[in-house]
Amino acid sequence: MTRIFAPLGLLLISLCFTVQGVTAEEAVAPEAAPAADEILLTNGSRVLGAVTGVRDGVVSVDTDFAGTLEIPVDKIANLQTANPVVMQLADESVVEGQKLIINDNQLVVADSSPRALDELLLVNPEPWELGYGYNWTGLVSFAFALERGNTKTDELDYRLESVWRSDDDRYTVKAFGEIDKANDVKNADNWSILGKYDRFLDGPYYWGVNASAESDEFADLDLRWYVGPYIGREFYTDPVFTLEAEVGLSYVNEDFIVAEDQEYPGGNWAFHITSDYLGGDSRLYIDQLGIVNLDKASDVIVNTTFGLGFPLLFGLEAAAEIRLEYDAGAVEGVEKLDETYALRVGYTW
16 A cells, blocks of 8 residues: 555646746746837837827837837828827817727827827826926026135035926016135125016916025125016927016115115016027026116116036036126116126926
C-alpha cells in the first residue's frame, strides 16, 4: 500500500504546483494596450497616440515615439478618438459624451450637420472655462545684488503677480518694490501696488475698475494713488501673439514730501503683449501703463516693462527685464526718466 500511495501523492503534489504556476502566469499576464486615437494628416501621414486636448486651433497628442506633438487642426484630414471627450464650440455650446471625430476636414457632431473645424474651440477644457470656479495663476520673484570690498552695495527688487480668472470675470493684483543701499546709505526706496477687476462681455470686450498706489522716496513722492473705470478689448489671443488694451478715466491724488500736493482728473491707458514665438515655453512680454493729467496734458506718466521669461525647474522662472518709468511732471531736481535693468528669478503657478 505504501508503494501505491507514495507515487500517487507525488502526482497530486505535482498537479497542485502546475495549477498554481498557471494561475500565477495568468495573474501577471500583461493587460491589452488601450486603443489609440488615430489621426490622418492632409499630407497622408498617420499618427497614433492619445489626444489630450485642442486649444487655439492646435491638437495636442501624446505619442510613444515622439512625446507630445502639437498639430494644427487645419493639417488634419481625419481624426477619431477611442474615448469620448468634452468639446466647447465657438457658439459657447458644450458637447459631452461623444468621440472627437473629424472627417474630410469637417467636425462631426451628433444630431447636427458637419461643422467647419474653426468652430471647434476647446477639447477637454479646464473647469473654469466651463463656468466652474476660477483658474489661479501667479508669480513671485526677487532680484538681488550684493557687493563687498571697496564698495558695499545691497540691492533688492521684488515682484508679485496674482490673477484669478473665470469664464465671466477676472481679478488681478500686482506689486513691485525696490530697496537699494550703497555704503550703508539708501539710494532707492520705492513700491507700487495695483488691483483690478474685469467683467467680460460678449465678444472680445470687457469693462473694469482699477485702483493703484505707489511711493518713491527719492522722487519726492510720498504717495500717489488713483481709482477709476475703463473699457478693454482682447485684440489677439493666439499664444504666438496676444494683445489686450484698456482705456479709461481716473481720479488721481499726489502727495509729495517737499513739493506741493495736487489732485486732478486723469485719463489712463494700458496694454499687455505676450508671445511664445521663441518656443521652449519662453515668453516675450511688454506691459505699459499710462496716466495723463486732463487739466494739464503735458503732465504724463508712462511706465513700460520689456521682458523675456524662460522656465527653469520645479516651477521656477528666470526673466530679464528693462523697466522705463517716465514722469513728465517730476519735481525739480528729479530725473524724468528712471531706467531699471534686472535679472530676476521667481516661482510661477
